[in-house]
Amino acid sequence: MRVMAQVAMVMNLDKCIGCHTCSVTCKQTWTNRSGVEYAWFNNVETKPGVGYPRRYEDQEQWKGGWTLDRRGRLVLRSGGRVKRLLSLFSNPDLPSIEDYYEPVTYDYDNLVSAPAGTDVPVARPRSVLTGRPTAITWGANWEDGLGGAPEHAGGDPNLTGEWAEKVRFEFEQTFLFHLPRLCEHCLNPACVSACPSGAMYKRVEDGIVLVDQNRCRGWRMCVTACPYKKVYVNHATGKAEKCTFCFPRVEAGQPTVCSETCVGRLRYLGLLLYDADKVGEAAATPDEQSLLDAQRDVFLDPFDPEVIAAAREAGIPEDWLDAARRSPVYALVSKYRVALPLHPEYRTLPMVWYVPPLSPVLDAVTTAGGDQDDPDHVFAAVTRLRIPLEYLAELFTAGDTDVVAGVLMKLTALRSYMRQRTLGEAADEAAIGAAGLTAREAEDLHRLLAVAKYTDRYVVPAAHREDAAALTAVEDRCPVESSGEPAERKVMLGIPTLRRRTPEDPAGGRP
Template sequence: MRVMAQVAMVMNLDKCLGCHTCSVTCKQTWTNRDGVEYAWFNNVETRPGLGYPRGHEDQERWRGGWELDGRGRLRLRSGGRLRRLAHLFANPDLPTLDDYYEPATYDFDTLVTAPADESRIPVARPRSALTGEPMAVTAGPNWDDDLAGSPVHAAADPVLAAMTEQVRLSFEDTFMFHLPRICEHCLNPACVSACPSSAMYKRVEDGIVLVDQDACRGWRMCVSACPYKKVYLNHRTGKAEKCTFCFPRIEAGLPTVCAETCVGRLRYLGLLLYDADRVAEAAAVPAPADLLDAQRSLLLDPSDPEVVAAARRSGIAEDWIDAARRSPVWDLIARYQVALPLHPEYRTLPMVWYVPPLSPVLDATGARGGDDADADDVFHTITGLRIPMEYLAGLFTAGDTDRVAGVLLRLAAMRAHMRRRSVDGSADPALLERVGMSAEDVEAMYRLLAVAKAADRHVVPAAHTERAAELASWASGCSLDGPGGPGMSPTASRGGVVPLTLRRRRPR
């Protein structure tokens, strides 16, 4: 057992408002500059819908993630070394600008310099941020926002396309929800394996996946290999960029910008301990429906004395082990088992997990004439409402509807139990027995999901370094403001010492 640490995130989708505050603050911090106008390290998608870039989940088209060969071994869907070498200069699996959108600016000078003429109202016409030419705005990073019932947008959803005709035609009557997405910082990242120049790497100390801008040669194989399409090409520098998990803030013990500014307080940050020796084994489980259990089995109980001893032997500091014990991410993923990974069938072992939305199920309960406060009515609705179950399972459990139903039943039991406690102070042992949880666990899960303060939602241990003061200074300005980003600073280009936090660790 080789214990390693991973900074991870869980998002409670019941709380997402679709306000895009996380996207805007991330944009202002990391990609508010030339070359990455179209790149959104964080975006919020309406589901069902096409997402961003459009149809990014269609791996028959994009060939992202991993698959098993005829002998059950992992291989990149984008092909082996020979195929990547053959397409080094003409990669056929890259999204085009149309799959993203052409970023626009506006001719604001017209508004400022227009003469005072009541008969003519000046208009700031859109112009391409890339060419400067006039253009019509026909797409954007959240173009299908709040349009999940639209046959134009929902019908082209790759997850819906895999379902029956009845499901796809009636899905608009079921529910809509928002899905925030960032880089998954996977345990088995396809982007790292596909990079010909080893510029993409996963940090040993905290598992964050980064790009060494000095080593990147712009081959864009990482863009193709990432099944979540969360790697972008900076068209000015010709280098790849992606979500950095706000590593300067993480190193200073602070939450990511998206978590710090989230209006719905739906993001949970924490440390996980996992067995690095079993990552390849877990990713190569034959049945896609078994990947969830395989990934959970990698996560180690930070309260287990054997795990703690192994973590110490691996050089993990005591305060990091303590942070892993207090981690809300560990509680939601492993203790309460209400968080699920996004598309485990990609076999990348993602480390951004989601608590599926329960509110649409409560709405459906009322529409059927049931009582959304009655656990039996809610349970009946969950088990009978196959349409959203199929869709949620297509996102989070590789199609296993029973696993999604189990999570929703547990969340419904929590609501029913807490409502009963609030009304008359009673408890229903049979209700808790049905979901295999004690009253103490249910109430602790409620406190975490409903009323937890920032200190309980974000448990981030500071990095251990002699240059802690420098790390703290980075926390106040962690954007890629230098030309080309990390590793491309004037000091680095002159052959000087690259800051400690930006040095490339040896890839695993």
């Protein structure tokens, strides 16, 4: 067992109102400059929808993530090193600017410099890339509020199978929810493995994936390999850029900018301890629907004495172990198991998880002629919610509707139980018991999801620079190598050296 720590995030989608405050503050902080006008390290999508960039989830087209070869080994969907070498100067699997959107500015000068006349002067849009007049025909969230959904959302790659006929793009009949996205900072990042120059790397101390700007040569293989398309190319510098998980703030024990400014308070930050020796095995799980359980098995119990001893031996500080025990991410992912990863079938083992949205379940009970106070009626209504279970399963469980239904039933039971408590009624513990919760756990989960304070939502320990020198002895260890074949595994994944700050290397490999 090789214990490592990872900073991770969970988002409660029931709370996202689509205000885009997180996107705007992230852009103002990280991409408010020339060359990345089109890039949104954090964006909020309306689902169903084709996403940003357009149809990024269609890996048959974009070749992102991992797949298994005939011998059951992990290989990049974009191809091996020979194929990447042959396409080094002409990579065909890249989104174009039309798939993102053409960034625009406006001719504001015309408002004050236009000659006097009978017409009111206007500020027409101009392309930031060419400076020429242009028309706004696409954006990072064109389906927002169903505005563009009737025309485009039918192209959502998740709308597959016969169940997709349930989805109607009419304002009174369809459904929507907002899906905030950022870099997943995966345990098995495809972008890191695809980088020919070794510029992409995963920090050993907290798992954040970064780009070394000095080593980046702009080959753009990372853009293709990332199945979430969260690596961008700065067209002014020709180098790759991506979400940094606000690592300067995280190192200071502060939450990310998107979390700090989230209006709905839907984001949770915390530490997860995991066994690095199991990552490769978990990512190579043959059955896609078993990948969720395989990834959960990689996470370690921070209360287990053996795990604590192994973590101390690995040099993880005591305050980090305490943060792992208080982590809201661990509680939602492993303890209560209500958080799910985005597209686990990509086999990158993402570390940004989501609590799926729960439709107005009591309305569904009433419509079906059921009793809102009967747990059996409420649970049965979960399968008839406005948001099809099949759609949520395509997003979060590789198509396994039973897992999604189990999470929604747990949330439904929790909502019903706390509603009875709030109204002063006799709370029926049978419902939450059927969902796998005790009365104490229900109260704790409700407090975490509904009324958690700032310090409960964000448990981010500060970095320990004084302990950095102790890691120099293990700087060549790959976090996703298997214990049986470390050298071959490291070559296959192509993961560069991971480093911490030391007196000899103050930058610690950071960009």
